[in-house]
Amino acid sequence: MKGLRHSPFLVALGFLWLSTTLSAQTLPNLNVQRIKLKNGLVVLALEDHTVPSISFYTLYKVGSRNEHPGITGLSHLFEHMMFNGSARFKPKMFDRLIEAGGGYSNAFTTSDTTEYFEEVSSATLDTVLQLEADRMRALKLDSENLEQERGIVKEERRVNTDNTIPGSMSELLWNHAFLAHPYHWDTIGFMKDLDAIQVADARAYFKIYYAPNNAVVVVVGDFKTATLFAGIRKHFEDIPAQATPRAVVNSEPLQQGEKRILYYRPAELPAIHFGYKIGNNHDADDPALDLLSSILSSGDSSRLYKGLVYEQQIATEVSAGNESRLDPGLFTFYAQSAPNHSIEEVEKAIYNELEAIKTKGVTERELQKAKNARLSGVIGRFSTNLGRAGLLATFEAHWGGWKRLYEMTSKYEKITQADIQRVAKKYLNERTRTVILLRPEKPEGAGQ
Amino acid sequence: MKLNTKSLLALLMAGLALIPLSLSAQKLNLPAVKRAQEPNGMRTVLMEYPRVPSITLMAVFPAGKATDPPGSAGISEMVATLMRRGTLSRTANQISEEIDFLGGTLGVDAGTDSIIVSLSLLTKDLDAGLDLFADVIRNSQLPEDELERERKLALAGLQSIGEEPRAVAGIATPQFSYGDHPYGGTQTLSSLSKITRESLLEYYKQSIAPNQMILTAVGDFKAEALLAKIRAKFGDWKSADLHINDLPKVVSKPAHNVLIDKPDATQTQVRLVRPGISINHPDHFAAAVANTILGGGFTSRLTDEIRVNRSLTYGIGSNFQEHLLGGVFQISTFTKVTTTKDILKATKDVLQKTADQGFSEEELRKVKGYMAGLFAISAQTPGALAAQLATLERNGLPKDYLITYLQKIQAVTLADVNRIAKTYFKPESFSILLVAPAKKIQDQIKPFGTFEIKTVESLIK
Numbered sequence: 001m002k003g004l005r006h007s008p009f010l011v012a013l014g015f016l017w018l019s020t021t022l023s024a025q026t027l028p029n030l031n032v033q034r035i036k037l038k039n040g041l042v043v044l045a046l047e048d049h050t051v052p053s054i055s056f057y058t059l060y061k062v063g064s065r066n067e068h069p070g071i072t073g074l075s076h077l078f079e080h081m082m083f084n085g086s087a088r089f090k091p092k093m094f095d096r097l098i099e100a101g102g103g104y105s106n107a108f109t110t111s112d113t114t115e116y117f118e119e120v121s122s123a124t125l126d127t128v129l130q131l132e133a134d135r136m137r138a139l140k141l142d143s144e145n146l147e148q149e150r151g152i153v154k155e156e157r158r159v160n161t162d163n164t165i166p167g168s169m170s171e172l173l174w175n176h177a178f179l180a181h182p183y184h185w186d187t188i189g190f191m192k193d194l195d196a197i198q199v200a201d202a203r204a205y206f207k208i209y210y211a212p213n214n215a216v217v218v219v220v221g222d223f224k225t226a227t228l229f230a231g232i233r234k235h236f237e238d239i240p241a242q243a244t245p246r247a248v249v250n251s252e253p254l255q256q257g258e259k260r261i262l263y264y265r266p267a268e269l270p271a272i273h274f275g276y277k278i279g280n281n282h283d284a285d286d287p288a289l290d291l292l293s294s295i296l297s298s299g300d301s302s303r304l305y306k307g308l309v310y311e312q313q314i315a316t317e318v319s320a321g322n323e324s325r326l327d328p329g330l331f332t333f334y335a336q337s338a339p340n341h342s343i344e345e346v347e348k349a350i351y352n353e354l355e356a357i358k359t360k361g362v363t364e365r366e367l368q369k370a371k372n373a374r375l376s377g378v379i380g381r382f383s384t385n386l387g388r389a390g391l392l393a394t395f396e397a398h399w400g401g402w403k404r405l406y407e408m409t410s411k412y413e414k415i416t417q418a419d420i421q422r423v424a425k426k427y428l429n430e431r432t433r434t435v436i437l438l439r440p441e442k443p444e445g446a447g448q
Numbered sequence: 449m450k451l452n453t454k455s456l457l458a459l460l461m462a463g464l465a466l467i468p469l470s471l472s473a474q475k476l477n478l479p480a481v482k483r484a485q486e487p488n489g490m491r492t493v494l495m496e497y498p499r500v501p502s503i504t505l506m507a508v509f510p511a512g513k514a515t516d517p518p519g520s521a522g523i524s525e526m527v528a529t530l531m532r533r534g535t536l537s538r539t540a541n542q543i544s545e546e547i548d549f550l551g552g553t554l555g556v557d558a559g560t561d562s563i564i565v566s567l568s569l570l571t572k573d574l575d576a577g578l579d580l581f582a583d584v585i586r587n588s589q590l591p592e593d594e595l596e597r598e599r600k601l602a603l604a605g606l607q608s609i610g611e612e613p614r615a616v617a618g619i620a621t622p623q624f625s626y627g628d629h630p631y632g633g634t635q636t637l638s639s640l641s642k643i644t645r646e647s648l649l650e651y652y653k654q655s656i657a658p659n660q661m662i663l664t665a666v667g668d669f670k671a672e673a674l675l676a677k678i679r680a681k682f683g684d685w686k687s688a689d690l691h692i693n694d695l696p697k698v699v700s701k702p703a704h705n706v707l708i709d710k711p712d713a714t715q716t717q718v719r720l721v722r723p724g725i726s727i728n729h730p731d732h733f734a735a736a737v738a739n740t741i742l743g744g745g746f747t748s749r750l751t752d753e754i755r756v757n758r759s760l761t762y763g764i765g766s767n768f769q770e771h772l773l774g775g776v777f778q779i780s781t782f783t784k785v786t787t788t789k790d791i792l793k794a795t796k797d798v799l800q801k802t803a804d805q806g807f808s809e810e811e812l813r814k815v816k817g818y819m820a821g822l823f824a825i826s827a828q829t830p831g832a833l834a835a836q837l838a839t840l841e842r843n844g845l846p847k848d849y850l851i852t853y854l855q856k857i858q859a860v861t862l863a864d865v866n867r868i869a870k871t872y873f874k875p876e877s878f879s880i881l882l883v884a885p886a887k888k889i890q891d892q893i894k895p896f897g898t899f900e901i902k903t904v905e906s907l908i909k
Contacts, residue, residue: 095746102821151759300544372551
């Protein structure tokens, strides 16, 4: 709820390793057991008895890319509704049962996926199985549940999108970069759609997307696989399968020229947010784009920070990000100009840095630094029960099988300096660029 | 990737692994801690934690806001920022480049009662990292050009703070909570413009000395071997003659409401603050338990009533901010402008009921299970453990604080938490801080007393 980006927990996350041997180049073999129930539910189990604890992870293959105009934001609103009671458990029981047992639960929604998790003591496994199975089978979908979460989600939109400049500019960038693909809207949804969503919309959504054949369950931690699978069969196997959801159609037309959008709102300093069209996150060029974003903006020694903030002192902040998704996404930049410097000057300076990479490439040391940072991050996620559960679920659901996760390090090791230069030239092309320019106004008379 | 989530706090907690522990025994089985003191006064607190091949070191110094000279708020913060911007042998760029290449982090942070220098990295890179760490601590030059660069950035940061209501509440809260006490100070346009390199060097000399330093380390090392490396880097550092001033205790202020005008906001940021306790107060554990029932977790009274029952907010929480010289109890939340009155009234009603009627045995039993689980989760990584050790050493808490935490929580009685409720949760004892469009909420807030209306500019000038 409050700004927690600098939480010590986050700092620590990058440096967790497994007790098992991990070389710098490879990930350890995971003894994952997989079953598929008759209703299509895939369950992965990974025993780890280091601690008396279990991470229970459920991924549903649905996100805001599965929405359509009029119900934008429903995927995320729905995520909230999942905690408010099901056939056997009254409202409020979900969190009460989890917390009283010394655990917690949470969930998140993106454009591509909705993921739920609990971290609980080993003794609470059966309770979690019952809670998760019951809400997959028979979530309480009524106006009481919807109205409760509608108000909360609108407050979430106000605090994270409407009342922050980076949040509102990010929404605008995707609004303007994409015309036909559902990435046109942000996962939080448009405010008026949040007002308009009906219980019937939620019911239809539940039936299609919260079916066992559209989900992956991953359990990592202190349990016996045979016991877990018996419990899974007992609680989940009779949940009926549904028809396969229709595929998302990517109707996005080719962008054939830069789009520049002026955004007027009360603000003190000008800012810019822009993005270039790229491929999807399965594209062979995706790892090189990840490393390029790191070379551009990870740490004080990165090209953009060092160039614009530290040396030229024309920007107060600058960042780059490879925002690749299941369908083609954007490679983005954000910067705020320093007082007495125009945003156009900052924009030009970023283009100059990009031009330098396109013409001269990057150094071997820069590339190695980006790989080192990447490896720390991957290993960090890999080393906790919850981190492994999330990765297994993602690769099982979206990459054709959990074993693909082993490629997370190997495909980065192969990237060369020439690859970085090549992808910079290929994608950072002004014809597919969308630019949002913040033009500050005085507050008086503005907004509602 | 952009996330929309049920709750941000719990998501952050979720990245943590668990180490072996038996909660039923009410004792956290942490590795033993080895303490030593060197001839130059430096103290070390080392915990071998070999499960992960990484190390976190934290050097904690008694400094921070508490020791900012009167009228010079932000000195400690500026010293902390500049400490990693140039030593006798390294430029700012060299320091950034070296730590970034290792894939590690090197940070210097000024807090309320301390400055902490922290280093996290893989064990294999320890020697390179330790060299950098010691250099930054011992040989910082706080260069003039770096000061000018940072001053410009900080001024720009203040200038744009009014863009976000949450950030406005953030810079307004210290002064609102602590008044003229040094804890209430924040950097302003005038305090920033007054900072000179000489004042920073004087502060650095007075604060960063071996006889002031406590070095905690947690991770994959042998204590004897690490101690030898530490001695090699710090053993010849001469202790300093320090004139340590007595610092003033926090003085409780009567309730006083403030409304910061943010004409274009569509949401009101709300902070309720009242006098609290210092970190060494005997009520420390009882306060933690009572606070968690009132405003921690998804099933707390405040979340249940304000978020779940009333849908007035996405998040509400409370906490005792406990420091060496005193503290406050604070509730934070936000709601759309038109329900400002509703959220204030509903929050005060929860407080009134809690102060009047106290808690139930059932609530107490459940919250103990919840706190035990979260404590275990939050003390799992080298970084989190090193920070815990630094905090307890800096504040002179009992050496067995971490391993007896669960017992202390378990020992809190219903009478204890009800006493806390009566003492600290009475609604009329709170001051209210709002960041909102003043014209639009003035009628709504009349029932809550008078508000002093301030502009964002007045906070930063």
